[in-house]
Amino acid sequence: MAQCKYASTKQTTNAARLSRVVIDVFTDLFREILQLHITEIQFPFVLQEKRDKLCFILNKNQKECLYPAKDLFTGTYKEFDLSLLYILLRNVSGIPSHQHGWGKTPKPMDRSVSANIERVREIRNKYCGHSGSVSLNDSDFHSIWQELRLIIGEIEAALKLTTYTDAINFLENETMDPEQQERYLSIIDDQQVTISDVKSTQDIIMKEQIRQNQEIERQGEKLCSLKKLSKKVQITSKKKKNPQVLYF
Structure with missing residues (x-):
């Protein structure tokens, strides 16, 4: 009975699949967006320039990653997860904020790059991971997936990128076993705490x-x-x- 209670269902698979596309596809997409605005050669110098601003926002692990003791950052963008990439795109990339401003829900008709980055953050926070919605019905899943597909297409068109539309199309029906589902749900949960902390700090x-x-x-x-x-x-x-003086 316990095994039946916790067995995977179509709804839990939908939630895990959504988490997977955010972790795999959108993390790679965010890395490429950052690379287009700041090359990896330029990045260590940008970090030094923005040190005071970033250190107020970053958590301990992120600081240790970007600001090694007595040394410049020598890593690559492949080391960054979605939460850190969002911070960098928002604070140091130079991408103009959308009409409502970073950290806020974009206007429906605002389809700028920053607005679409914000939409990914909001979808990720609301629907992905255990804390979001471990159960996602088919109707909601397909609606959200279509929105993510649209976001990818618009960013690709704006920045002349490719491959990501193919990736999201592939993952829509890719097989996911229970271990994969748990892995992606857990990863997204870990990132949830970071992104929520970042939003609170940025709001302050x-x-x-x-x-x-x-x-x-x-x-x-x-x-x-x-x-x-x-x-x-x-x-x-x-x-x-x-x-x-008056004269009479």
Whole structure:
């Protein structure tokens, strides 16, 4: 009975298949997007330039990966998982943010590269892994899969890439055994914690930036008022020193 209770079903296979396409196909796609914007030769120098910003966002393992003690990063993009690639694409790649801004749900009609990167993050957080939906019915699965296929096609067209549409088409019906299912669900769960922490940290940064901008705006308004007051005082003082002479 216990074996029957935990046996794989079409619904659990759907969830695991979705996790697999995110881990395998989209991780490779994100790596290639990063490579198009920052080559691996340039990357260590970009890391040093963005060190203060990134170290505030990265977790311990990510810091140790990108900033080895007393040395520059000498690895490759193949070492990066989806969560770290999202951080890098968002913070150092130079890709313009979508209309609603990084970390927020894109407008439905916004099909920019950054909007589609954001959609992958949201689909991954909502539907993948044990904590997302270990059971995914056929209707939801096919709807999400079509969205991911569209995202891949749009990114490929925008950046002149190939192969990823073929990959997602292949994985849609590829056989998955129970061990594979558990592996992909577990991997995606580990990444879920990282991506959630990143979003929280980035939200804090954005709120602080908004607060600072508002404070600068308030200070600017005060300065403007003081300048106007000073000008009035000067005019009044000038009138007193040079009273108008009346001739009769």
